[in-house]
Amino acid sequence: MPTAKKYKLFAADGADGGVPPCAFFASPAGCRNGASCKFAHVRPTEAAVETGSVVSSESDDEPMPSPSVPIPTTNNKQKSAKTKAKTTQQASPQPQTKQAKKVQIQMDTAPTDDSPFRQSPPKPKKNRRSQKEEDLGPFANPKKKVKSDESPGGHKTAAQEPTPPPTTNSPKPKQQPAKTAVAGFDIRALNLPVASFTMPGTAPAPTAPPQPPAPVADAVSNVQEILPTHTTTGAKWMKAIQQARQHHKYATAYDFVKYKALDAEIGLDPSSTWIQAKPYGEWCKGFPQAIAIDCEMCETEDPVSGKHNAKDLCRVSIVNAENDEVLLDSLVKPSWPVVDYRSRINGITEEHLKGVQFTLRHTQAFLMALCSQETVILGHALHNDLAAMRMEHYCNADSANLFSASDSERSSVSLKDLASNVLKKTMPDKHDSVNDARTAWKVLEHWVEKDGQVEPIVRSMSVKQTFASQLFIHRIPKNMCEESHLSRMFLAHTSIAPTEVEEIEFAGEMGKTHVVFKSPQHANLAFDTLDSKTDTDPSGRLQKKVFLRNGGYIRVRKMAFEKPRDKSPPRRALTTSD
Structure with missing residues (x-):
């Protein structure tokens, strides 16, 4: 089997009467054969030299359209054969035009230092690239549009450069985790x-949190009776629920x-x-x-x-x-x-x-x-x-x-007082929902640790002051009374305007809300000025009736506990059975 030549010379059609030009004539060393050279000693503007991989040319006087390097003169058939085999697996070179066939070369050894051009930029020192760069490979972004087959710096684009084989020192591209195939919500x-x-x-x-697949359990008929029976965490909170x-x-x-x-x-x-x-x-x-x-x-x-x-x-x-x-x-x-x-x-x-x-x-x-x-x-x-x-x-x-309040077993306590009593923690004036969620959780952890045997909570004076500045309105008929009506009612009946009327909460046909005044003194004066008889509710707080045009009435009650006035029925008469 004949030995493959390292390179083959050829010329463009019609150049020098069909005599191929000498590729060494234009090099710095010149042609060693002199006049006896069978190739034409001319300085062609465009010629092509085909090596064992791709094509190239170079010039002493002016740079050619494509980068060039000197043809290696060492006898390295094994390397050339490997380079040729490697090149056949890469993208083929751009097709040559009819006007001129550009000269190209694929190196099979490293370029010499005196070469005016480089096939590719010098290899950088070993350093880790970002994941994004690794995904793009060691060359330019293939999505970047380039008009010619070379980059502005004289280097080949990613479409032409062969991809080097991976080495043991090269960082492996990060693999994306496989998505779990689920039928439910992702x-x-x-x-x-x-x-x-x-x-x-x-x-x-x-x-x-992670993605959940579709549920597999059957729906519970009475959701109001659902309890966390399937987990140890649920068992921990069972009694509290x-x-x-x-x-x-x-x-x-x-x-x-x-x-x-x-x-x-x-x-x-x-x-x-x-x-x-x-x-x-x-x-x-x-x-x-x-x-x-x-x-x-x-x-x-x-x-x-x-x-x-x-x-x-x-x-x-x-x-x-x-x-x-x-x-x-x-x-x-x-x-x-x-x-x-x-x-x-x-x-x-x-x-x-x-x-x-x-x-x-x-x-x-x-x-x-x-x-x-x-x-x-x-x-x-x-x-x-x-x-x-x-x-x-x-x-x-x-x-x-x-948790219950020390001064009223049936009254709820604020989260601020819970934090102060249980956690010895001072809550900020303005609510922070992350802090509030964590505080409620820690307070409930204390309840679980004590198995529900917790002390009543002492409410702060500021809470008492706030309560004393409010009047509680209940038995509000549905579709007959709005917040604005209550505000105007106090202004008309007592000449004291509340600072806020909270949204009416309805349960069935009746609703309730709180009316806030500037101070406890304003709240007490508004209550006392209402022209109605005073009595007490089951908890012992003072209240009055305010009649409506349709014959019905609403109840106005104080939030703070107070002994009944002299004109009110004695409290003892409502609590004794003799």
């Missing part, structure tokens, strides 16, 4: 536009039928706005089985109907109650235009909510991906948070239902 596909809200002492940015359900305010506070009816009244469709977690199954075994939640709300108004939503979600925070990880903390875009940001309470202003794209539905998508019906949700006055998120859930441990 939380990674949510791409939630989380809008973090930073306050002093807040946690770092949230991370999303059951005892919270025994609280005298639980049935009213967690009456989701009532909340859905209120939504329908303001024009929201409960069938499409409310969610309920899926049954427990294999899909959620690796997820947090206990989470702490706290929300911040603002008041909004429907510009068409004029209806108000006093609990429109504007921030949501969810903490893993197993390892203290912040799962979600985001501002939430309100559903309607805001009429009261309640910045004095939550620190959130109009400027903070500008550009926020995270909505109530994003919150619900997160909850549906994370929670099962047996996920234990911890919080303080948790029914308010669930109503704001439009989520019907029953495995709840509510600290407001598990």
Whole structure:
């Protein structure tokens, strides 16, 4: 078998009468054959030299259109054969044009130092490239458009350069983790536009939990009786959930039928706005089985109907109650235009909510991906948070239902007083939902450690002062009385205008609310000025009737305990049976 030549010379058609030009004549060393050379000693403007791999040329006087290097003169047939075999696996060179055939060369050895051009840029020192660069390979971005077959610096583009074989020292490209094929909801596909809200002492940015497959368990017929029976975490919180359900305010506070009816009244469709977690199954075994939640709300108004939503979600925070990880903390875009940001309470202003794209539905998508019906949700006055998120859930441990006040067994205590009594912790004046969620969780941990045998909570003087500045209004007939009516009633009957009338909460056909005055003195004066007989309610607090035009009446009651006036019936007459 004949030995393959290292290179072969050829000329463009019609050049020098068909005599091929001498490739060595134009080199610095010149042609060694002199006049006896059978090739033409001319300085061609374009010629081609084909080696064992691809084609090239060079010139002493001026650079050619493509880079060139001297032809190696060493006898290295083994390297040349390897180079040729390697080249056949790479992309073929660009086709030559009819006007001129560009000269190209593929090196089979390293270029010499005196070469005016380089086939490729010098190899850099060994250093690790970024993952993005590794994914693109060691050459230029193949997506970058180049008009010619060479880069501006005289180097070949990625389409022409052969890819070097991998070495043991080269960093391996990072492999993307394989997606788990699941039939259920993939939380990674949510791409939630989380809008973090930073306050002093807040946690770092949230991370999303893993993706859940579709549930496999059958639905429970009576969701109100659901208990977390499948996990050890659920067993830990079982007693707290059951005892919270025994609280005298639980049935009213967690009456989701009532909340859905209120939504329908303001024009929201409960069938499409409310969610309920899926049954427990294999899909959620690796997820947090206990989470702490706290929300911040603002008041909004429907510009068409004029209806108000006093609990429109504007921030949501969810903490893993197993390892203290912040799962979600985001501002939430309100559903309607805001009429009261309640910045004095939550620190959130109009400027903070500008550009926020995270909505109530994003919150619900997160909850549906994370929670099962047996996920234990911890919080303080948790029914308010669930109503704001439009989520019907029953495995709840509510600290407001598990602790009582030292001065009133039937009264709830604030989270601020719980933190002070139980955790010896001072809460900030403005609410931070991450801090509030964590505090409620820690307080409930104390309840579990004590097996429910906890001391009554001593309420702070500031809370008593706040209570004393309020009057409690109840027996408010549905569809007959609004917040503005109550405000005008006090101004007309007592000449004392309240500073705030809270949203009326209806249970069936009757509602209740609190009317806030500037000070306890203003509240007492407004109560005393009402022209009605004073009596006491079952707890011993003073109250009066205010009659309505249709013959009905509402009750106005003091929040603070006080002995009845002389003109009122003696308290003893209402409590004795003789």
